[in-house]
Amino acid sequence: MSDMDAETTIVGADVDEMPDDAVEKELGIGFWVCIGWLATIGLVALLAPWLPVTSDGAQGGPREAPSMSHWFGTDANGRSVFDLTILGARTSLAVGLFAIIFGMVVGGSLGIVAGYFKGKVDAVIGFIFFSLLSFPQLVLALLIVNAFDQVSLFTVAITLGILAVAPVGRLARAATLVFAEREFVLAAKVIGAKHFRIIIRELLPNVLIPMAALGLLGMGVAIVAEGGLAFLGLSVDGGESWGITINDGRQSRDLQENPWVAMFPIGVMFLTILSLNFAGDRVREYFDVRETAF
Amino acid sequence: MAGSGHAPLRDDPNVLLTIQDLEVEFPVGKGAVVHAVSGISFDVFEGETLGIVGESGCGKSTVAKSIIRLNDIKAGSVDYQGHKLADLEGEALRRIRPDLQMIFQDPISSLNPRRKIRDVISEGLAVWGDDRGSWPQDRIEELMTAVGIDPKYGDRRPHQFSGGQCQRIGIARALALDPKMMICDEPVSALDVSVQAQVLNLLEDMKERYGLTLLFISHDLSVVKNVSDRIIVMYLGKACEIGNADELYEHPRHPYTRALLASIPEPAPTVDPSDGDIEGELPSPITPPAGCRFNTRCGHASDICFTEEPQMQRVPGEDHYFACHHPVEVSVGV
Amino acid sequence: MADPQLSVRDLTVRFPTTRGTVQAVNGVSFELEQGQMLGIVGESGSGKSVTAKTLMNLLPRTAEIEGSVMFDGQDVRQAAADGRDHFWGVEMTMVFQDPMTSLNPVKKCGEQIAETIRYHLGQSKSEALAMAEDLLGQVGIPEPGKRVSQYPHELSGGLRQRVVIAMALACQPKLLIADEPTTAVDVTVQRHILNLLDSLREERGMSMILITHDLGVARGRCDDVAVMYAGRIVERSATETLFGDSRHPYTDALLRSIPRIDQPSHTRLDPIPGRPPELINPPVQCAYAPRCRYAQPDCLKSIPEAQGVEGMHEFACHHPANTDQGREALAANVAAGRNASGMPVAGYAGTGGF
Known part of the structure; x- marks a missing residue:
């Protein structure tokens, strides 16, 4: 640095009094409780094949109340509701996760491209989003599910994923429009960065945060939607999911006489979705970066 | 073709950039257009500010952005060392971009909040690799030091710096590509008074050190005078007056230039404070006045000003040009 | 007094x-x-x-x-x-930097002023509107009769600021x-x-x-x-x-x-190094000491009290500029090449050179 003149040294003096790093924002205990719950559910769902849980055949008498041997009681067929809830988590979480990943990849890409290029590209993609949103969602879901002979986990997930494309895409488009106006995107253009690089390096890291927050909320919505499809008998054929178990538990007089069949899976589902919503909200707040020093 | 004439263009081998009859329009719906820049011609010498x-x-930022093609150009030419910038597209345009870099008005908005400042500064090198053979990656630290940012803070993100420091980072980013020309669009107007001088001095230092040519846009008459060799005064998409900085402020000929100089809180000693009493509002750039665009507010306006557009003419013997039918006579040698 | x-x-x-x-x-x-x-x-x-x-x-x-x-x-x-x-x-009343923050975008200018008048002075609506038009004329807005029924976005920035001033003046x-x-x-x-x-x-x-x-x-x-x-x-x-x-x-x-506008172009500026404190x-300590050419060790020990002539010329500084005390402090810092908090100090560009 010997080539520096006196002026530059003086100008440079101010770097020495940088304040120490700003106080770290905290996610808060609530966030970690939620993550803990989600992690537990996720882990249990993942390890279910190796856990002593089964949905085959009766474990006890039909409609037994919760007890030490069957914590959540048993259903009309004598199957353990606890086991069903754990096995159902596999389907529900997988559907939710896959649906939202599909929505984020497809919708997010379309949205960012629309927001960045604007003009005709935006008009075409905007029209796709509008069409998806205008089409009655339930009818769309029925159409897609019915297009396949066998309703598999994949079918349900794709169906819900397609429904997620438009909301996620519109959010991505709106966020991209905001950031594309910012001067750092102009600066990247002036430097000579190509469109793809600008999208990946400059826009994506900024747009991904609101998308991730929406993604967590969206996963909750997808899990609930799977439950809705289950009520119509359109969820995974011959499988278990929270929706299917809840649907079973509301047959005839079960809700009055043996509410545990429906209530336990409802409770688990409620806590899971609550956690997703809360965590999504906190993530959005946390990454809501301060952009000025003061 | 209504232009303000080519009189200010200099026939000289030192010319780096020549703008001729530049016109820029923005559609505003229902077939209406904003006439942002309506035929402006000027040139810049290498090493000049x-x-x-x-x-x-008035269209000053639009002129700047047109040169580096951040706007569409309706008509006119931008000639940079034989490259017709106005006609370049795609890869050819991208290839020329590193030569002409830009400093933006809002230092915070011009930095990506999610990237470390070292990555921000070395972005140009990441894009161009060894193509340009300019600053090697390991000299980024030297560049940071040169603009007054301690390299040990390279891993921090923009929000941890003040506005003035962010502007230095923006300058370092532009310098990393070894540009020939730096376009500064209101680079200090978002900064606190006590920080403005730091950035202005830094720009002067960097200009000297790296042999830059500067195009400096500002609404602040004192700031522009301090950094410029030559100044253009613009009004409603047209140039009113072009000239050597000291000469222009010393002997302003155009009534609008005089009005500006008289309107600032501490008026220039070379004008009469009453020159600042211009009436009325800026006319709409969608339907600009015919003839001289300043005719709606000018105390000197006569019939000819409403029918005939004044052309640029030279003050004899000076690097000083104005476009006015009734220039203010000045007693030279005050 | x-x-x-x-x-x-x-x-x-x-x-x-x-x-x-x-x-x-x-x-x-x-x-x-x-x-x-x-x-x-x-x-x-x-x-x-x-x-x-x-x-x-x-x-x-x-x-x-x-x-x-x-x-x-x-x-x-x-x-x-x-x-x-x-x-x-x-x-007492206040006018802000951005007139749009003080004006309601969906209400006509005249109505907004009239509302202020009615709220504070309890005039009738027609009286208040007449007063509003009168006020717009007083603040130099051309054609106040027309402006009364315009919305803020139809006016230029300068006229909007005048409307805000008119509103501020409403109650004298x-x-x-x-x-x-x-x-x-x-x-x-x-x-x-x-x-x-x-x-x-x-x-x-x-x-x-x-x-x-x-x-x-x-x-x-x-x-x-x-x-x-x-x-x-x-x-x-x-x-x-x-x-x-x-x-x-x-x-x-x-x-x-x-x-300054009366300096020739390319006059070297004397920047204040650093930035304002948190x-x-x-x-x-004196909040300005880290950036101050005059700062001495005592500036880092206590916050200077206001001195000078009360109500006439007060200043809070241990080593005021343009006094012997200040000149001494500056000379000492220039000689040492730095001030008490370590900031490099050179002579002024105009007087000493680097």
């Missing part, structure tokens, strides 16, 4:  | 935040005589706007305020505690606080607005506080000027004295750092 001054809506 | 119209004593404002308590205003005192214009000059974060908002009772409830504010024999802070809504807007206030009233407008418009404020002050005998970051604006228009830095008034005097014979090194440095848990 050209200031463009004017009030909001 | 009669009591001044406005008297602020030891005003302190703190904001508790998650990162600590922000000391926004710290022991600020000043007076204002009737019909005078006081300029408060400072950079962002200097506390000038917070001071104004305290007077106008516009601070959020979380703000911790100490000190006294007396206006025309009335205790302003007591008025706030008593919920006297008609005090603000009638006795005795004190007008203008917070950066011309920062968002062009110089030719700025001149018109400042001329308007000047003539209104003369015609109505109104007092005014002009808050600005622009030293030129303060110099051209104010009787007295107070310079604020990091929540304190560091220097206050009659305008001519302040600009001609400043004592505080910050004022001095600020004046030197600004490009206002959270500031150390007990």
Whole structure:
């Protein structure tokens, strides 16, 4: 640095009094409780094949109340509701996760491209989003599910994923429009960065945060939607999911006489979705970066 | 073709950039267009600082952005060392971009909040690799030191720096590509008074050190004078007056230039404070006045000003040009 | 001498935040005589706007305020505690930087002014509208009859600011606080607005506080000027004295750092190094010391008290500029090449060279 003149040294003096790093924002205990719950559910769902849980055949008498041997009681067929809830988590979480990943990849890409290029590209993609949103969602879901002979986990997930494309895409488009106006995107253009690089390096890291927050909320919505499809008998054929178990538990007089069949899976589902919503909200707040020093 | 004439263009081998009859329009719906820039011609010498001054809506930023093609150009030519910038597209345009870099008004908005400042500064090198053979990656630290940012803070993100420091980072980013020309669009107007001088001095130092040519846009007459060799005064998409900085402020000929100089809180000693009493509002740039665009507010306006557009003419013997039918006579040698 | 119209004593404002308590205003005192214009000059974060908002009772409830504010024999802070809504807007009023924040975009200009009049003075609607039109004429808006029924977005920035001023004048206030009233407008418009404020002050005998970051604006228009830095008034005097014979090194440095229109182009500027301090848990020292060419070890030990002639020329500095004491301190720092907090000090560009 010997080539520096006196002026530059003086100008440079101010770097020495940088304040120490700003106080770290905290996610808060609530966030970690939620993550803990989600992690537990996720882990249990993942390890279910190796856990002593089964949905085959009766474990006890039909409609037994919760007890030490069957914590959540048993259903009309004598199957353990606890086991069903754990096995159902596999389907529900997988559907939710896959649906939202599909929505984020497809919708997010379309949205960012629309927001960045604007003009005709935006008009075409905007029209796709509008069409998806205008089409009655339930009818769309029925159409897609019915297009396949066998309703598999994949079918349900794709169906819900397609429904997620438009909301996620519109959010991505709106966020991209905001950031594309910012001067750092102009600066990247002036430097000579190509469109793809600008999208990946400059826009994506900024747009991904609101998308991730929406993604967590969206996963909750997808899990609930799977439950809705289950009520119509359109969820995974011959499988278990929270929706299917809840649907079973509301047959005839079960809700009055043996509410545990429906209530336990409802409770688990409620806590899971609550956690997703809360965590999504906190993530959005946390990454809501301060952009000025003061 | 209504232009303000080519009189200010210099026939000289030192010319780096020549703008001729530049016109820029923005559609505003229902077939209406904003006439942002309506036929402006000027040139810049290598190593010169050209200031463009004017009030909001005069088209000064549009001129700057047109040169590096951040706007569409309706007509006219931008000639940079034999490259017709106005006609370049796609890869050819991208290839020329590193030569002409830009400093933006809002230092915070011009940095990606999610990237470390070292990555921000070395972005140009990441894009171009060894193509340009400019600053090697390991000299980024030297560049940071040169603009007054301690390299040990390279891993921090923009929000941890003040506005003035962010502007230095923006300058370092532009310098990393070894540009020939730096376009500064209101680079200090978002900064606190005590920080403005730091950044202005830094720009002067960097200009000297790296042999830059500067195009400096500002609404602040004192700031523009301080950094510029030559100044253009713009009004409603047209140039009113072009000239050597000291000469222009010393002997302003155009009534609008005089009005500006008289309107600032501490008026220039070379004008009469009453020159600042211009009436009325800026006319709409969608339907600009015919003839001289300043005719709606000018105390000197006569019939000819409403029918015939004044052409640029030279003050004999000076690097000083104005476009006015009734220039203010000045007693030279005050 | 009669009591001044406005008297602020030891005003302190703190904001508790998650990162600590922000000391926004710290022991600020000043007076204002009737019909005078006081300029408060400072950079962002200097506390000038917070001071104004305290007077106008516009601070959020979380703000911790100490000190006294007396206006025309009335205790302003007591008025706030008593919920006297008609005090603000009638006795004293404020004009902000951005006229669009003070105007409702979906209401006609005339209606907005009329509403203010009706709220404070209880006129009938037609009377109030007539008064509104009259006020628009008084602030120099051409064709006030037409403007009354226009929406704010149909007006230019300069005209909008005039509408806001007209609204502020509606109830004949005795004190007008203008917070950066011309920062968002062009110089030719700025001149018109400042001329308007000047003539209104003369015609109505109104007092005014002009808050600005622009030293030129303060110099051209104010009787007295107070310079604020990091929540304190560091220097206050009659305008001519302040600009001609400043004592505080910050004022001095600020004046030197600004490009002047009468200097030839490429005149080297004398920048103030560094940046303003953080206002959270500031150390007990002169806040300007780290950036000050004059700073000596004692500047880092205590916060300087205001000295000088009270009410005439006060400054808070241990080694004031343009005094023997200051010259000694500067010479010592130039000789040592740095000030007491280690900042490099060279001679001034104009006088010593690097």
